[in-house]
Amino acid sequence: MSKELRFLIVDDFSTMRRIVRNLLKESGYADADEAEDGVAALQKLRNSSFDFVVSDINMPNMNGFQLLAEIKKDDKLKHIPVLMVTAEARKEDIVLAAQQGASGYIVKPFTKATLEDKVNHILTKLGLK
Amino acid sequence: MSADATPTTPTLSTVEVHQQLGALTRQLHDSLNGLGLAEKVKDWAGELPDAKSRLSYIARLTGQAAEKVLNQVDQAKEQHDFIAAETRRIGQLIVKDPVAAVAKGHVMNFINDVDQASKKVDANLTEIMMAQDFHDLTGQVIAKVVNLAATIEEQLVLLLIQTAPPEAALKAAATPAEYVPALAGPVVDGQSNQEVVTDQSQVDDLLASLGF
Numbered sequence: 001m002s003k004e005l006r007f008l009i010v011d012d013f014s015t016m017r018r019i020v021r022n023l024l025k026e027s028g029y030a031d032a033d034e035a036e037d038g039v040a041a042l043q044k045l046r047n048s049s050f051d052f053v054v055s056d057i058n059m060p061n062m063n064g065f066q067l068l069a070e071i072k073k074d075d076k077l078k079h080i081p082v083l084m085v086t087a088e089a090r091k092e093d094i095v096l097a098a099q100q101g102a103s104g105y106i107v108k109p110f111t112k113a114t115l116e117d118k119v120n121h122i123l124t125k126l127g128l129k
Numbered sequence: 130m131s132a133d134a135t136p137t138t139p140t141l142s143t144v145e146v147h148q149q150l151g152a153l154t155r156q157l158h159d160s161l162n163g164l165g166l167a168e169k170v171k172d173w174a175g176e177l178p179d180a181k182s183r184l185s186y187i188a189r190l191t192g193q194a195a196e197k198v199l200n201q202v203d204q205a206k207e208q209h210d211f212i213a214a215e216t217r218r219i220g221q222l223i224v225k226d227p228v229a230a231v232a233k234g235h236v237m238n239f240i241n242d243v244d245q246a247s248k249k250v251d252a253n254l255t256e257i258m259m260a261q262d263f264h265d266l267t268g269q270v271i272a273k274v275v276n277l278a279a280t281i282e283e284q285l286v287l288l289l290i291q292t293a294p295p296e297a298a299l300k301a302a303a304t305p306a307e308y309v310p311a312l313a314g315p316v317v318d319g320q321s322n323q324e325v326v327t328d329q330s331q332v333d334d335l336l337a338s339l340g341f
Contacts, residue, residue, distance in 0.1 A: 011265070013264060013265040013268060015261050015262070015264040015265055016262060016264075016265040018258075019258055019259065019261060019262060022255075022258055023255075023259075026255065057312060058269060058312045058314060063312070087265070087266055087269055087314055087315035087316075088312050088313060088314070089313075089315075089316045089325040089326045089327070089332075090313050090324055090325050091324055091325065091326060091335060092324070093312070093313075094326065094332055094335055094336065095335070095339060098336055098339055098341045105332050105336060106329060106332070107326060107328070107329055107332055108262060108265065108266060108315070109259075109262045109263075109266065110262075110329060111259070112255060112259065114329050
């Protein structure tokens with residue numbers, strides 16, 4: 001059996017973190033941790049091992065774009081795929097996320113099928129599934 | 130209305146009140162211009178309809194979430210009632226004749242029914258959980274409206290301080306921080322804005338067009 005993938009869910013709303021965590025669990029990804037903003041996420045990423053980040057954009061202290069930039073400029077973290085799950089629906093934000101190295105972009109509100117599809121697609125693309 | 134009713138002519142006091150209101154409006158207009166706040170007021174006026182549409186969005190989203198949850202609960206309760214009734218029925222059959230209950234397939238059918246009903250209830254629970262996403266979306270919108278109200282309040286306080294007698298102005302020396310909007314947040318009216326996407330398929334199309 002392959003190693004279970006570990007997810008980090010980053011969102012300032014605990015409700016949304018719980019929703020994403022439960023959906024991932026239903027999709028077979030039970031190993032997940034949570035962070036309430038980019039600062040907390042970066043700290044967890046540097047102190048522990050994760051295979052996948054699901055991040056909101058609009059958060060206090062350090063937003064999702066800043067977190068993405070920090071991850072992608074860190075040699076030890078840049079291989080981790082980052083899926084943005086956000087209410088930010090401006091085209092310029094979507095393009096910016098893609099240019100900064102996000103592996104996927106989901107606009108809220110979303111469905112269970114959408115999240116499952118994007119996660120599986122990214123993992124398959126990276127040979128992690 | 131009676132036939133002989135005639136429009137009332139303004140009394141002297143009405144005219145005076147009207148003139149005073151006009152003078153006050155002029156005075157406020159001149160003060161705002163003099164203090165450089167006229168542009169701010171124009172901005173507020175522009176943002177207020179946006180705040181109105183954001184509040185409508187909150188009402189709509191919370192209403193939809195409540196409706197969705199109640200519908201899902203109705204469906205889950207139907208399944209629960211079915212399982213409860215079938216359990217009682219199969220129990221009676223087993224008590225009556227356990228061998229026949231198994232041999233005739235009643236027990237196996239019951240197991241299959243419970244399995245199907247459980248899956249439906251699980252789907253209902255997932256939908257109820259998903260409906261809670263309104264908390265995140267409305268929370269972001271509420272924060273923006275609160276920020277707008279705070280900005281207006283701060284500017285009005287500033288106006289009061291600047292127009293107050295010198296001794297009163299000295300007591301209120303706090304400088305309000307300027308509100309700088311960061312990200313746009315949830316789309317409350319996507320139909321009239323070409324710069325935003327309104328569903329996931331548009332996101333996928335946009336990313337695909339960029340080669341991602």
